[in-house]
Amino acid sequence: xxxxxxxxxxxxxxxxxxxxxxxxxxxxxxxxxxxxxxxxxxxxxxxxxxxxxxxxxxxxxxxxxxxxxxxxxxxxxxxxxxxxxxxxxxxxxxxxxxxxxxxxxxxxxxxxxxxxxxxxxxxxxxxxxxxxxxxxxxxxxxxxxxxxxxxxxxxxxxxx
Numbered sequence: 739x740x741x742x743x744x745x746x747x748x749x750x751x752x753x754x755x756x757x758x759x760x761x762x763x764x765x766x767x768x769x770x771x772x773x774x775x776x777x778x779x780x781x782x783x784x785x786x787x788x789x790x791x792x793x794x795x796x797x798x799x800x801x802x803x804x805x806x807x808x809x810x811x812x813x814x815x816x817x818x819x820x821x822x823x824x825x826x827x828x829x830x831x832x833x834x835x836x837x838x839x840x841x842x843x844x845x846x847x848x849x850x851x852x853x854x855x856x857x858x859x860x861x862x863x864x865x866x867x868x869x870x871x872x873x874x875x876x877x878x879x880x881x882x883x884x885x886x887x888x889x890x891x892x893x894x895x896x897x898x
Contacts (some may be wrong), residue, residue, distance in 0.1 A: 739829040747825035754814030754881035757845040764844035768836035769803035775827035836862040846873030846874040
């Protein structure tokens with residue numbers, strides 16, 4: 739995610755995707771989600787290079803993660819570790835899971851980025867992957883301590 743599309747400095751507390759279909763209890767085994775600040779502007783095929791010398795932070799894990807969604811609605815989860823986004827760097831959003839086979843489809847809307855902002859490896863511990871310019875549409879919820887808790891502006895979601 740480019741910093742220009744985020745444009746906030748606050749802890750990220752939740753992530754959601756927009757469902758492109760209806761599904762129930764879609765299992766993601768050994769699921770882990772990591773976030774990492776990076777100075778890299780476009781992803782490379784090497785995962786470690788994409789971190790830009792920074793260390794990714796595990797913000798959520800579940801085994802299995804079961805997801806349910808309704809077409810065009812948002813689905814996701816609260817992070818178990820808040821991630822302090824600095825509004826200076828780009829952000830690597832790295833979900834990984836270890837399913838031996840697709841048990842339940844979990845379709846999400848996506849969009850063409852025009853740049854290599856997507857990376858995928860078919861291996862759970864893969865360090866080398868394939869680049870692509872289409873990513874899922876997702877949003878973050880973040881806690882903004884500068885806004886009073888009584889304000890409707892306390893939570894802001896970003897759409898991609």
